[in-house]
Amino acid sequence: MNASIIQLLERAMDLHRWQKQAIVFAMDMVLLILATWIAYSLRIGIWVYWNQAIASILLVGIPLTITVFTVTGVYQAIFRYAGSGMIATLIRSFLIYGIGMSIAFIFIGVSGVPRTMGALQPIIFFMLVASSRIMARYVLVDLFGRRQFDGNIKHILVYGAGDAGQQLVNSLRSEHDIKVIGYIDDDKRLDGQKLDGDRVYWSGYIREVIERYAVTDVLLALPRISRKKRRNIVDGLREFKVTVKTLPKLRDIVGGNVSISDIRPLDIEDLLGREPVTPNELLLGRTIVGKNVLVSGAGGSIGSELCRQIVKIGAKSLILLDISEFSLYSIEKELRDYCADNQRMNITIIPVLGSVADKLRLAEIFKSHDIDTVYHAAAYKHVPLVEANPLEAIRNNIIGTFELVNAAYDARVTDFILISTDKAVRPTNVMGATKRAAEQILQSFADISKITRFSMVRFGNVLGSSGSVVPLFRRQIEAGGPVTLTHKDITRYFMTIPEAAALVIQAGGMAKSGEVFVLDMGKPVRIEKLARTMIQLSGLTVRDPDNPDGDIEITEVGLRPGEKLYEELLIGEQPKTTKHERIMMAHEGYLDWNKLSKLLHSLDNCRIPEDAINLLQELVPEFDHRRDNLVRKRAND
Structure with missing residues (x-):
């Protein structure tokens, strides 16, 4: 491209928006005159420049063009993003313009003007304006934009030739660092066809396509497919050195319109392929609908999601209890915004700053709010931190639970549900x-209560929680590695936070009352494979003895204090089934x-960590702290 033309384009790109619109308006007026001249000359069979x-x-066409183009937003469009949306706007505009011209020259008539000009002139005018927009986009993006970009060009394949894929490709066209190779689709009948010029x-x-066109990225534009289908596609792409990203589900895309901003990295749920089960609405509503519900640890990963779902299900009031000021502020604001946006202002949301171990504070809360249901999610859960601070963990997780349970019992609460963990099974930490x-x-x-139903729900790791390995691995990959594992054989159960x-x-x-419910977590995941x-779906390779020139190394750093290689969900055997296929039930000793009560009293007064751990071993006979040290030593050796 000529240097002077490039300089002229650069100056044009730096103009204010109203100046650009003025230039486009002037161009349209020139095209209007040109279209009128061509149409009239074609109609009478000789070239006439003016009469x-x-x-x-023009006396009719100019004011009609200005009015219609302004009202329909023709001058609000940006040339570099010209595509089907802009053409649709032009079609609407010219339908209105054509009706106006037809009324003026076909039905009413103007002396000296052939009636067919009412149809011929709008057609030619539309062709000229549409061509000018397409040409402008080509010059600004394909010629000027790409020539100015001196970085690496990504070669993109879009997996899915449906509406979402087409909208995504239209959004990608304006990106200087992207070249769309085409679409991939599972429907063999579409092979070889073209969508807006892309094969x-x-x-x-x-x-063959990835190798022939040196594809660098594959974008999954399949928002409606199941997790199992998505996982099968992802597994098929692992062998190629391409970055794989995806669109979220269609309900998560605002307005159903797909844009480049909707593209996100693959989440672990995309890799697990486990389908969520449709909730039982009757079970969802039993402890919530029309009730006053308290959630402890309301600002945490599980607590905050419980709050979101409780508000959606329809509680009468929701009491948010948390010791963290910022966490409490964040979840309260989110819930108030949700209620305002979804006409749920009949739900009362009450933020309460406090500790579950504060007996007097709890008594005040239960007395003031007439609570029906308690979900107890407050706990210190980070294994190494708890291992280093056992007294605080005991005070919060054990004494705090006792005080909250006791307050609920005294207040004659109907339901109390404890959020437990798979790490409670034969604990080593x-x-x-x-x-x-x-x-x-x-x-x-539960043994002594005649009114309150006490139950526990035990499950494994939730995706996206604080401390989850997925965001950690992603940060390490973006930083160039290494990706750190505590042990190559470590496995974990995973479940999404909303499903849990x-x-x-x-x-x-x-x-x-008294049940220990156990959630079906599916199959355990080997963290090294994850x-x-x-790494592979980031378009990189693993550096190991078999591939010394790989991009990212996976290193073992040794098991952390209190960490197991394998987690369990049951102490006993043969859990009982329930009416829900993903929920089992265990009856375990205590x-x-x-x-x-004597051990709880001793723990509450103990201030020596070693003594506290000894008391904890009496309270939980299957807890073997020494076994943890031995297992960790053997694994790290």
Whole structure:
């Protein structure tokens, strides 16, 4: 491209928006005159540059063009984003313009002007204006934009030739660092066809397409497909050195319109392929609809999601209890905004700053708010931190649970549901032991309670929670590695936060009292395989002895204090099924109340960590802190 032309384009790009619109308006007026001259000359069979008939046509056409183009927003469009949306706007505008011209020259008539000009002139005018927009976009983006861009060009394949894929490609066209190779689709009948100039390839030819066009990125534009189908597609792409990203589900895309801003990295749920089960509405509503509900730890990962779902289900009031000021502020604001946007102003939201271990504060809360249901999610859960601070963990997780349970019992609350963890099963760390102790407190109260139904829900890791490995791995990959594992053989159960929260609520709806509900977490995931998959789907390779020239190394840093290689969900065997396919039920032993209460009193007064851990081992007989040290030593060796 000529240097002077490039300089002229650069100056034009720097003009104010109103100046650009003025230039486009002037161009349209020139095209209007040109269209009138061409149409009239074609109609009479000779070239006429100016006469009274042409003047009459322009006398009607100019004010009509200005009015219609202004009202329909023709001058609000941006040339570099010209596509089907702009053409649709022009079509609407010219339909109105054509009707106006037809009325003036076909039905009413103007002396000296052929009636056919009412149809011929708008057609030619539309062709000229549409061509000018397409040409402007080509010059600004394909010629000027790409020539000015001196970085790496990404070669993009869009997986999915449906509406979402086409909208995404239209959005990508304006990006200087992107070249769209075409579409991939599983429908073989579409192979070889073109969508707005871009070819569709059958998925069976994906290897050839990636290799022939040096594809760098594959974007999954399949917002309606199941997780299982998405996982199968992702597994098929792992062998190629391409970055894989995806669109969220269609309900999560604002207005159903897809743009480049909707593209996101693959989440682990895209890799697990596990489909959520449709919730049982009756179980969801039993402990919530029309009730006053308290959630402890309301600002945490699980607590905040419980709050979101409780508001959507339809509680009478929701009491948010949290010790963190910022977390409490964040969830309260989010819920108030949701209620305002969705006409849910009949729900009362009450933020309460406080600790579950504060007996007097809890008594005030239960007295003031007539609470029907409690979801107890407040706990210290980070294994190494809890291991380093056992006294605080005991005070919060055990004594806090006792005080909250006791306050609920005294207030004659109807339902109390404890959020527990798989680490409570044969615990080798303080965190797991404190949660198993919390379970025993509820089991003991369930024995003596005639009114309150006490139940526990036990599950494994939730995706996206604080401390989750997925965001950690993603940050490490973006930084160039290494990706760190505590051990190559470590496995974990995973579940999405919304699914876990919904199952917790439904489990609470089945409680009669004293049950330990266990959520079906699916198959355990090997963390080393997860790390490899995330590296490969980032378009990179793993550096190991088999591939010394790879991009990202995976290193082992050793098991952390209190960490297990494998997590379990049951202490006993053969859990009972329930009316929900993802919820099981276990009946597990616990200490009698006399022994339990004495140990709780001793723990509450203990200030020596070693003594506290010894007391904890009495309270939770299956807790073996020494076994943790031995297992960790052997694994790290």
